[in-house]
Amino acid sequence: MTRQELFAWCMDQYGTEPEYPWKDRNAVLRHKDNKKWYGVILETGKNKLGLPGEGTAELLNVKCDPVLAASCRTQPGFFPAWHMNKEKWLSILLNEPELDTAIKNLLALSFDLTSPSSRPQHSK
Numbered sequence: 001m002t003r004q005e006l007f008a009w010c011m012d013q014y015g016t017e018p019e020y021p022w023k024d025r026n027a028v029l030r031h032k033d034n035k036k037w038y039g040v041i042l043e044t045g046k047n048k049l050g051l052p053g054e055g056t057a058e059l060l061n062v063k064c065d066p067v068l069a070a071s072c073r074t075q076p077g078f079f080p081a082w083h084m085n086k087e088k089w090l091s092i093l094l095n096e097p098e099l100d101t102a103i104k105n106l107l108a109l110s111f112d113l114t115s116p117s118s119r120p121q122h123s124k
Contacts, residue, residue: 001100003027003041003058009104010039014111036114038063039107041094042082049079049093058094060103062110072102 001009007018010029018027018041029039040061046053061084064072069090072078077099081089092103 001097001103002095006039006041006060006094006103006107010107013108014038031111031114031116034114034116038111038114040084042091044082059091060094060107061089061091062106063088063113064090064106064109065113068109072106077102 007027010016010018014029014031016029016032018029020027025043027041028037029041030037042059042061043056044059046055046057049057049059051057059079059082061081066087069081069088072090072092073080077093077096079091079093080086082091084091090106092099092106094103
């Protein structure tokens, strides 16, 4: 999944568009209501990820259950979160078609984990 495919999918699923808070190619996907991030798209050097070749790689950071994140990191294309909490966030390599289904599923989980709480209000 390319970044443009990812952005189109997020618009279709969640009605959100990427924001560029750092005035570069790195982007944030956030909820409309609570403004929490549910995804972050970052570029970093392939060498920093231990990937072969020169140049950069694009990553999607998603919030994730810590046990699931640890399990995913044992598979190719998954990394400890880049510039995020490494226990609760996971980085996924973009532009790898075999990861498209995982990206959609993990992005949906991240969206749910960062959604406003539906806890009942306590009366006083």
